[in-house]
Amino acid sequence: MYDLLVRGGQVVREGGVEQADLGVVEGRIVDVAPELGGPAREELDARGLHVFPGAVDIHVHFNEPGRTDWEGISTGSRALVAGGGTVFADMPLNSTPPVLDRATFEAKRQAGERESYADFALWGGLTPRNMDRLPELAGAGAVGFKAFMSHSGLEEFESPDDYTLYEGMKAARELGLIVALHAESDSITSGLARRIRGEGGRGVRDYLRSRPAIAEVEAVNRALLLAEETEAKLHLVHLSTGRAVALAAEARARGVNVSIETCPHYLMFTGEDMERLGAVLKCAPPLRDTAEVDALWTAIREGRIDTIGSDHSPSTLDLKTGEDFFSIWGGIAGVQSTLAVLLTEGREHGLSLPDIARLSARTPARRFGLAGKGRLDPGADADLVLVDLDTEWVHTTDDLHTRWKFSPYVGRTFRGQVRRTLLRGQTVYQDGTFPNPPQGRFLRPAPVPQEETA
Numbered sequence: 279m280y281d282l283l284v285r286g287g288q289v290v291r292e293g294g295v296e297q298a299d300l301g302v303v304e305g306r307i308v309d310v311a312p313e314l315g316g317p318a319r320e321e322l323d324a325r326g327l328h329v330f331p332g333a334v335d336i337h338v339h340f341n342e343p344g345r346t347d348w349e350g351i352s353t354g355s356r357a358l359v360a361g362g363g364t365v366f367a368d369m370p371l372n373s374t375p376p377v378l379d380r381a382t383f384e385a386k387r388q389a390g391e392r393e394s395y396a397d398f399a400l401w402g403g404l405t406p407r408n409m410d411r412l413p414e415l416a417g418a419g420a421v422g423f424k425a426f427m428s429h430s431g432l433e434e435f436e437s438p439d440d441y442t443l444y445e446g447m448k449a450a451r452e453l454g455l456i457v458a459l460h461a462e463s464d465s466i467t468s469g470l471a472r473r474i475r476g477e478g479g480r481g482v483r484d485y486l487r488s489r490p491a492i493a494e495v496e497a498v499n500r501a502l503l504l505a506e507e508t509e510a511k512l513h514l515v516h517l518s519t520g521r522a523v524a525l526a527a528e529a530r531a532r533g534v535n536v537s538i539e540t541c542p543h544y545l546m547f548t549g550e551d552m553e554r555l556g557a558v559l560k561c562a563p564p565l566r567d568t569a570e571v572d573a574l575w576t577a578i579r580e581g582r583i584d585t586i587g588s589d590h591s592p593s594t595l596d597l598k599t600g601e602d603f604f605s606i607w608g609g610i611a612g613v614q615s616t617l618a619v620l621l622t623e624g625r626e627h628g629l630s631l632p633d634i635a636r637l638s639a640r641t642p643a644r645r646f647g648l649a650g651k652g653r654l655d656p657g658a659d660a661d662l663v664l665v666d667l668d669t670e671w672v673h674t675t676d677d678l679h680t681r682w683k684f685s686p687y688v689g690r691t692f693r694g695q696v697r698r699t700l701l702r703g704q705t706v707y708q709d710g711t712f713p714n715p716p717q718g719r720f721l722r723p724a725p726v727p728q729e730e731t732a
């Protein structure tokens with residue numbers, strides 16, 4: 279007796295796409311095969327739809343507690359499930375106080391258990407002031423440690439210098455956890471910003487000039503060297519240049535334990551778009567040119583990029599307004615759009631449906647030890663997204679479930695629409711509605727065998 283039978287969808291798995299039924303018992307997939315016999319308490323007709331594993335967004339800033347006027351776990355996770363996600367990992371900033379010890383970790387965990395529509399993991403911070411707290415964060419269940427090599431944009435989340443990063447990586451290695459780095463050189467970005475601002479530069483082009491590709495390439499190079507030396511596991515978030523990806527891929531080939539993330543905005547927009555659209559596209563690292571966009575797509579096609587995270591980092595609208603582009607909040611609201619971008623732009627750039635499932639779900643789940651997530655196999659959680667692959671739709675403001683209806687994806691045309699999202703067999707999103715109260719669970723990372731990483 280199944281609790282749920284999902285009938286006749288095109289099931290997207292590692293080996294390919296096939297029409298099959300999924301049998302679910304107690305929130306887990308138990309059978310995947312054509313024409314499963316019943317009985318089942320509930321049947322769901324998925325004919326004509328594709329069934330993807332729920333996306334695992336390893337990089338969001340929901341800013342709770344402390345900055346829920348920017349976003350919040352309730353609104354952020356609703357947007358995530360509306361876009362086909364079932365798991366997120368929240369960054370230790372821009373919530374405030376930032377997650378730098380057990381008490382701040384537990385406060386965020388409790389907020390998530392109250393309000394989240396998706397299952398979730400939590401990052402701890404790695405900053406000069408909490409080096410002695412890394413073991414307690416690991417004990418509390420942190421998925422890894424996040425650090426900024428450039429200024430984070432917030433005084434309360436300081437960047438480690440090379441010494442602190444070196445010691446932090448050694449500690450993370452001992453604890454068996456990944457270090458995630460925002461890799462841009464603070465020396466280069468701050469120095470350029472100082473000079474350009476001194477000359478009166480305040481515009482989008484000035485901002486772009488203050489964060490050139492070399493700032494990313496240099497920081498990635500240094501991060502890889504430290505990871506190689508300390509044998510720490512490294513996750514490079516939001517890489518924006520082909521050169522940085524190439525450096526990381528070379529390091530991996532010689533045995534460095536590194537995974538590579540990029541974000542939908544680096545795949546879809548350029549610096550020219552940032553000039554045209556302004557604050558809605560302000561982010562760091564900044565958007566690049568079409569040659570870099572092409573280099574990232576090539577790297578994805580050739581398997582050098584492992585995961586796609588949204589780096590959803592919105593703020594209030596007044597922080598997204600102003601004459602001085604440098605002082606506008608840097609961060610793009612994209613948590614609802616990752617799968618739409620991959621299904622539209624990704625397919626146009628030669629990705630298969632299993633590629634999309636791998637980048638959005640399977641690899642992040644595996645890399646970060648989120649057991650039972652990211653795949654549609656017997657034994658896994660029934661985290662399913664039912665997608666109508668052929669529908670073309672124009673993204674409107676009304677579609678957004680985020681706190682602020684402000685996204686660079688509004689007005690764009692997408693092909694492939696999320697109809698329904700299930701978390702452990704329960705519908706959490708259906709055609710614009712959220713039929714059940716939040717029931718997201720906290721996920722503690724399981725140890726990942728060495729050979730399975732990256």
Ligand SMILES: NC(=O)N[C@H]1NC(=O)NC1=O
Nearest residue numbers: 430431561562591608609
């Ligand atoms: N603090 C924060 O969320 N920063 C993010 N925003 C952005 O554009 N890049 C980041 O690292």
Ligand SMILES: [Zn+2]
Nearest residue numbers: 460515516562
């Ligand atoms: Zn970052």
Ligand SMILES: [Zn+2]
Nearest residue numbers: 337369589591
């Ligand atoms: Zn981020």
